[in-house]
């Protein structure tokens with residue numbers, strides 16, 4: 001059986017293949033547990049998370065609307081939506 005020697009400071013571990021396998025199982029099961037807890041946490045606090053997601057979506061929509069340009073009906077000049085009048089021909093947007 002192949003053995004792995006690990007030395008940390010004065011402490012030496014001798015681990016064979018089986019120990020490494022067990023360590024792997026323990027670590028991966030911890031990850032599985034963590035994801036399960038995250039899922040439970042999400043289910044419990046779904047309302048809270050939904051609120052955050054909704055707020056982020058609203059911000060994104062607002063930013064998108066801000067970046068959209070409006071075309072002037074009269075001279076076809078592209079204006080920003082926050083402008084009330086076209087800077088070229090003074091028509092209301």
Ligand SMILES: [Zn+2]
Pocket residue numbers: 072073074075076077086087088089090091
């Ligand atoms: Zn115009």
